[in-house]
Amino acid sequence: MNAAAILDAIASKHRDCALIREVQVNDREALAEWRADWDRAEEEAKRTGDWETYQARLRQPCPPTARRIDGLLFGGGQSRTAIEVKISRADYQRETDAKRRMWRTITNRFVYATPAGLLQPDEIPDGCGLWEIDPDGRVTITKRAKANRNPEPIPHQVLVALAYRLTRKATDDH
Numbered sequence: 001m002n003a004a005a006i007l008d009a010i011a012s013k014h015r016d017c018a019l020i021r022e023v024q025v026n027d028r029e030a031l032a033e034w035r036a037d038w039d040r041a042e043e044e045a046k047r048t049g050d051w052e053t054y055q056a057r058l059r060q061p062c063p064p065t066a067r068r069i070d071g072l073l074f075g076g077g078q079s080r081t082a083i084e085v086k087i088s089r090a091d092y093q094r095e096t097d098a099k100r101r102m103w104r105t106i107t108n109r110f111v112y113a114t115p116a117g118l119l120q121p122d123e124i125p126d127g128c129g130l131w132e133i134d135p136d137g138r139v140t141i142t143k144r145a146k147a148n149r150n151p152e153p154i155p156h157q158v159l160v161a162l163a164y165r166l167t168r169k170a171t172d173d174h
Contacts, residue, residue, distance in 0.1 A: 006114070006115070006133050007070065010139055016075075020071065020073075022068060022070060022071075023071075024067065026065055026155070026157060027066070028102070041053070069083065072107070080107040082107040082110045084111070089118065089119070092118075097125070100128070106153070106155065107148065112124060112131070113131045113132075114130065115132070115134075127145065
């Protein structure tokens with residue numbers, strides 16, 4: 001079972017919802033941490049006179065701050081669910097809170113969607129959910145995600161990207 005099949009099963013179960021695949025958001029907090037580290041390096045250089053180390057710091061690239069999610073499900077009302085698909089244990093073991101953080105902030109819930117039996121509910125981080133998909137495409141909610149009743153608004157950058165995607169699709173369809 002691959003990620004597309006898992007998302008297809010979720011789309012089939014939630015026909016009254018809009019499922020948008022592969023959405024990216026910029027993690028403002030990660031970028032702010034990187035900028036703060038840069039500022040601390042400058043202050044240290046001013047204090048110690050070690051401008052060589054500071055110059056080396058300036059040459060380091062900004063770490064990735066874009067956070068991609070496999071699916072963003074818009075439900076009735078204003079409900080938003082971030083869906084992260086995992087098809088192997090190795091893929092899941094690379095997950096970090098930093099990868100989830102921004103999505104948990106701007107959605108009502110964050111869930112992992114996996115082939116049935118891949119993960120156990122007690123392996124899933126607190127607050128996150130687990131949806132299992134069996135080989136027939138049936139979706140089972142194995143662990144419910146804790147609801148974020150007041151998510152932040154979806155960032156403008158995400159809305160613009162979605163609008164461009166819709167515009168390209170409309171153009172391709174004609």
